Amino acid sequence: xxxxxxxxxxxxxxxxxxxxxxxxxxxxxxxxxxxxxxxxxxxxxxxxxxxxxxxxxxxxxxxxxxxxxxxxxxxxxxxxxxxxxxxxxxxxxxxxxxxxxxxxxxxxxxxx
Amino acid sequence: xxxxxxxxxxxxxxxxxxxxxxxxxxxxxxxxxxxxxxxxxxxxxxxxxxxxxxxxxxxxxxxxxxxxxxxxxxxxxxxxxxxxxxxxxxxxxxxxxxxxxxxxxxxxxxxxxxxx
Numbered sequence: 001x002x003x004x005x006x007x008x009x010x011x012x013x014x015x016x017x018x019x020x021x022x023x024x025x026x027x028x029x030x031x032x033x034x035x036x037x038x039x040x041x042x043x044x045x046x047x048x049x050x051x052x053x054x055x056x057x058x059x060x061x062x063x064x065x066x067x068x069x070x071x072x073x074x075x076x077x078x079x080x081x082x083x084x085x086x087x088x089x090x091x092x093x094x095x096x097x098x099x100x101x102x103x104x105x106x107x108x109x110x111x112x
Numbered sequence: 113x114x115x116x117x118x119x120x121x122x123x124x125x126x127x128x129x130x131x132x133x134x135x136x137x138x139x140x141x142x143x144x145x146x147x148x149x150x151x152x153x154x155x156x157x158x159x160x161x162x163x164x165x166x167x168x169x170x171x172x173x174x175x176x177x178x179x180x181x182x183x184x185x186x187x188x189x190x191x192x193x194x195x196x197x198x199x200x201x202x203x204x205x206x207x208x209x210x211x212x213x214x215x216x217x218x219x220x221x222x223x224x225x226x227x228x
Contacts, residue, residue, distance in 0.1 A: 036214050040157075045218040045219065052213070057214075091157075091213075091215075093212075099159065
């Protein structure tokens with residue numbers, strides 16, 4: 001199972017928006033509405049930010065939103081804040097063949 | 113408070129074994145799939161293994177098949193990862209997480225170093 005493709009880095013100034021893409025195939029991202037996004041600060045455990053493409057867990061600010069078109073999912077962070085600077089990983093269900101889950105390659109978001 | 117606490121990591125020689133544990137609290141452990149995820153130093157996240165609520169289904173990433181075994185004990189609210197025939201490339205922080213498609217929360221992680 002190949003990792004989903006994310007850009008290595010993204011950046012924006014405070015208050016601006018940044019969008020991160022996550023590209024897979026019809027066997028994972030495109031085939032199921034089970035895309036999730038995780039935020040990870042240095043030295044910390046990952047935190048769930050978005051699940052099932054666009055749903056936010058309780059406590060996650062509505063500045064974080066998710067979407068999907070075809071084989072590509074996206075995470076948008078609006079109104080960037082300093083604390084949003086972190087690594088972000090997407091993940092998708094990939095069916096019951098072999099191993100059913102896959103992560104993206106990760107994107108480092110920098111707040112300028 | 114929902115909490116996961118991993119233990120059992122450490123330094124082990126290539127070819128050796130370790131057993132990781134994950135103690136769960138604050139939720140009904142037997143109601144959830146559970147997962148192990150690892151992160152090599154400076155690298156991204158990698159799913160390692162998942163286990164169904166009753167232990168009847170288990171999945172492993174190809175790189176650990178035949179060497180790692182995931183298990184759970186609902187009486188002890190605990191998840192385990194038995195790691196045998198360890199290799200240098202298994203060096204990583206190992207996290208346990210509740211769930212699979214929406215893994216939440218995660219433990220703080222336990223570091224496994226495979227080196228002679």
